[in-house]
Each structure stands twice: as C-alpha cells, then as structure tokens.
Amino acid sequence: MIAYPAMLDVSRELVRYVGRLLHAERRHRGTPKGSRRLTCFYQALFALAWFRSKPNLRLHGIAFGLSQATAYRYLHEVIDVLADQAPDLHEALEQAAADRVPHLILDGKIFDTDRCRMKTTSVKGETIDAWFSGKTGDFGGNIQALCEPDGFPVWTSDVEPGGVVDIEAARRHVLPAVYPYAKAMPVLADPGYQGAGHGIVVPFKQPADGNMLSVDNRARNALQRALRSLGERGFALLTERWTALQHTTLSPSRIGDLVRAALVLVHFEHRRIS
Numbered sequence: 001m002i003a004y005p006a007m008l009d010v011s012r013e014l015v016r017y018v019g020r021l022l023h024a025e026r027r028h029r030g031t032p033k034g035s036r037r038l039t040c041f042y043q044a045l046f047a048l049a050w051f052r053s054k055p056n057l058r059l060h061g062i063a064f065g066l067s068q069a070t071a072y073r074y075l076h077e078v079i080d081v082l083a084d085q086a087p088d089l090h091e092a093l094e095q096a097a098a099d100r101v102p103h104l105i106l107d108g109k110i111f112d113t114d115r116c117r118m119k120t121t122s123v124k125g126e127t128i129d130a131w132f133s134g135k136t137g138d139f140g141g142n143i144q145a146l147c148e149p150d151g152f153p154v155w156t157s158d159v160e161p162g163g164v165v166d167i168e169a170a171r172r173h174v175l176p177a178v179y180p181y182a183k184a185m186p187v188l189a190d191p192g193y194q195g196a197g198h199g200i201v202v203p204f205k206q207p208a209d210g211n212m213l214s215v216d217n218r219a220r221n222a223l224q225r226a227l228r229s230l231g232e233r234g235f236a237l238l239t240e241r242w243t244a245l246q247h248t249t250l251s252p253s254r255i256g257d258l259v260r261a262a263l264v265l266v267h268f269e270h271r272r273i274s
Contacts, residue, residue: 112136112139115139
C-alpha cells in the first residue's frame, strides 16, 4: 500500500465540537480511558471525512488503523451523537415563531439508497418494492424538511420508504404539529401536498374542464412558486456539502439519522449552534 497526503476542508472547531459530543457519550457509557483505538478527536475526524467525501469505508478505516467492523461502529456512533443534537419538530417551530419568521417552506426529497427487499401492497393491490420511488424511478427514502424563507433547513423528519408520497409522509411526521402555528406562520408547499389542510399554502390546480386559471390565481401561483422555490436551498445545503447523503449504502432505516446528523453539521457551520 502507498500512503498519500490528504486535506479535509472542515474547520478544526467542527472536529472539536463532534469530539466533545463523543467524549460526553463515552463518559455516559463509562468507557474506560485508553480502551478505544481512536481518541474522540480522531474518531470525529474519521467520521467527518466520510460525511464530506464518502470514501470506501473499509479502506478509510484502514487509513485510521481500524478493522471494517470497527470503522462501521465508529461511524454509527458519530451519526447517533450528532442526530441527537438535531432539534425536534416542536423545538424548530417554537424557535421559528419566537424569531417571527413570516412563513416556512415544506419540501420532501428522496434520498438515494441501495435496493431494499422490503415489500408492500400498492393502492392497486399489487405487491411492490416499498423503497422504490416512482418520483425518482429508483430506490430511496423519503425525508420531509422545513426551511426558513431563505431556504435554510431548520428540521428534517424520520425516513419513510421511497414509495410513500410526500403528502402521506407529511401527514405522519409534520402536519399535526404545524397546524397550531400555521395561522401566524403559513407553510408553503408544492403541488404534491394538495389537500394538506389549513395553513398549508399550495398552488391552485388547473381546472379539470381544460379551462385556464383566472389571472388572479395564476398570479398567486407565480408568487407562491417564487417564494417556495427558495426551499430547494435546504436540501442542497445538506447534500452538496455532506456528499455521503447523495447515495447511502448503510441500512435505509438509518437515512433519517444520517440526514439529521448532516443538519447539525450545517447548523454548526452556519453558526446556529456552538
């Protein structure tokens, strides 16, 4: 094997932040001092390098002197401690209300993953792959997110199989908590959330009879679309910076924790937490 130098484009402050979380977790578990292959700092560095560029985990572990099993265990530990720092939905909504945010943006994304054999029954009564998404034509997990008006992500949901459509995922994870806030802080969403209910602002649908929408409704749709489109920034901040989210070979059930962990990293780099 040949060693070569590499640079990780994250701040030392971020590595130290993750290291402190790991140190607190080790103390909570009662981990004996000196019993781990890596210190908290280097375990954080190991995991952040994976989040940033997703190297082959077996070879990445070898570079840190870890077996494949230990590399996976150390990575999952970092995902867990980071995901635990992510705000829950009520905390995110309370903070947005306290900050007098004029509106929020609700969006969903299918996070690409390897094929999963879990089956389900379609609305037509057919047996289908639960994690296959008709939206993307591939396998993945559905994550819902709430973003501020400028598109900054403030909350992400647990994962649903890719076959679950956005409105169904939102009804399970978002909408019941959002309704009490929606009168003062409406939520903008795309046409996939038609029928979401009070306070969820979606575009007017084209009339079924083939006629055009009225001028007023078309103008409203254009304004809603212009504001809502900024929400695309939320998932871009997560997936473009932390490229491990672009395709995961971990268990699909871990996608929710993985995205929440990346959300905490985004919040730290944008000085929302310290």
